Amino acid sequence: MxxxxxxxxxxxxxxxxxxxxxxxxxxxxxxxxxxxxxxxxxxxxxxxxxxxxxxxxxxxxxxxxxxxxxxxxxxxxxxxxxxxxxxxxxxxxxxxxxSPVDSPTVGQVIDIVRTGETDRDLGLVLCGPRTAYVEREDARFVGEAGRYYASLRVVPNLHAVEDLESGTVLKCAVYDFDSAAQAAPSLFTGGGPGVADLRDSHQVVVSGRNWIDIMNGSAxxxxxxxxxxxxxxxxxxxxxxxxxxxxxxxxxxxxxxxxxxxxxxxxxxxxxxxxxxxxxxxxxxxxxxxxxxx
Incomplete structure (x- = not known):
């Protein structure tokens, strides 16, 4: 805009x-x-x-x-x-x-967050129409996610959730315990080595001090x-x-x-x-x- x-x-x-x-x-x-x-x-x-x-x-x-x-x-x-x-x-x-996110991109975000956890303190929420999913199960992260997601399920593997398989994931919400504004370039917008710029096809929005939302490009x-x-x-x-x-x-x-x-x-x-x-x-x-x- x-x-x-x-x-x-x-x-x-x-x-x-x-x-x-x-x-x-x-x-x-x-x-x-x-x-x-x-x-x-x-x-x-x-x-x-x-x-x-x-x-x-x-x-x-x-x-x-x-x-x-x-x-x-x-x-x-x-x-x-x-x-x-x-x-x-x-x-x-x-x-x-x-406006769902295409499943291949959701899978890519899951992998990026898993890899990025070695350098940053990250958590990922996959948001479906009826419930949200996390695979990180420590109380520190689940407590933060629970503030925004009343319906939240902890699962062993985000790649296997039903909404990913059906193509109905609405949003990938990444929580960075330090600074979302710093994490977004290094993880999702091409600022780090080998990092794809998801902005070419998707919305990558810093929606607060700690949250990054990856959404459908038209959403x-x-x-x-x-x-x-x-x-x-x-x-x-x-x-x-x-x-x-x-x-x-x-x-x-x-x-x-x-x-x-x-x-x-x-x-x-x-x-x-x-x-x-x-x-x-x-x-x-x-x-x-x-x-x-x-």
Whole structure:
């Protein structure tokens, strides 16, 4: 996404009042909606019924799996999700779109991570539509993976998992205990000797301090949002999005009301229309209160 000619984002206080006709609110989780304790702010739950009463579709959009998002929000009446960084979109229990990674690439990633473990402290999660798989079974890694994958299975050999054989792996999520930004070039983008550049055919996204996501070349949250807007018949003029990191970048172009968090990545801030307060200051809630006029 080329943001070189994009105008500078404005402070969220430039939004002068409630936005009539708002129909879709799309929320990244970590660094965006979630607070410093990785929890949904209490004030958000007060706003949710207001949005639902107005017919606004509220959509968690995350690198987390569908099962995790459904566990977090399903009991509150949220039924639409952009999961696995856009490789799976679900509305009212029905799949709107899916973008699996081809099985040969998944196998290559498994081998790269296994080899890279000699130099870096790595773990790999293969993400299927219903469950995720790991072969590293120590509590340190499984605990980190379990934060994002409510449905997680430890298996003896990732090459033998059912979703790999059926070609339905949605994402390969690599955890580096040190720095994902350092690990990505040396492992997946041609920076190290003999390392293939998977960016030629796939999305290689640093989605946080420790996570690298390898996805279908056409998959990202922006494309997922566009598919959802088309499915629901909601235009970008009636859509608001919130995000903070590079895996949120493409979403900014799919909504007229796009907000990058004040704690967000500079590239995401440049792509957004507005800068919202930090997630630790309840930035999403503050902006939603203004957009809703409450």
């Amino acid at each position: 080329d943001t070189s000619a994009a105008p500078s984002p404005r402070p969220w206080t430039d939004v002068t009042g409630a936005v009539p006709g708002l129909k879709l609110v799309v929320l990244d989780m970590d660094g965006t909606l979630l607070d410093g304790d990785d929890a949904v702010p209490d004030a958000f739950w007060d706003l949710l019924p207001v949005m639902q009463d107005r017919g606004i579709v509220v959509v968690p959009a995350s690198g987390r799996q569908y099962a995790t998002l459904e566990r977090m929000f399903g009991d509150h009446g949220i039924r639409t999700f952009i999961a696995e960084n856009g490789t799976l979109v679900v509305h009212d229990g029905e799949v709107v779109s899916t 990202n949250k922006g494309r997922a949002l566009r598919a959802l807007e088309m499915s629901l018949g909601i235009p970008r003029s009636a859509t608001a999005v919130f995000g903070d990191y590079l895996n949120d970048l493409e979403m900014m172009a799919e909504a007229d009301w796009s907000f990058a968090m004040d704690n967000g990545h500079p590239a995401v801030q440049r792509a957004a229309q507005f800068i919202a307060p930090r997630n630790t200051d309840g930035g999403v809630v503050q902006v939603l209160q203004k957009l809703l006029g409450v």
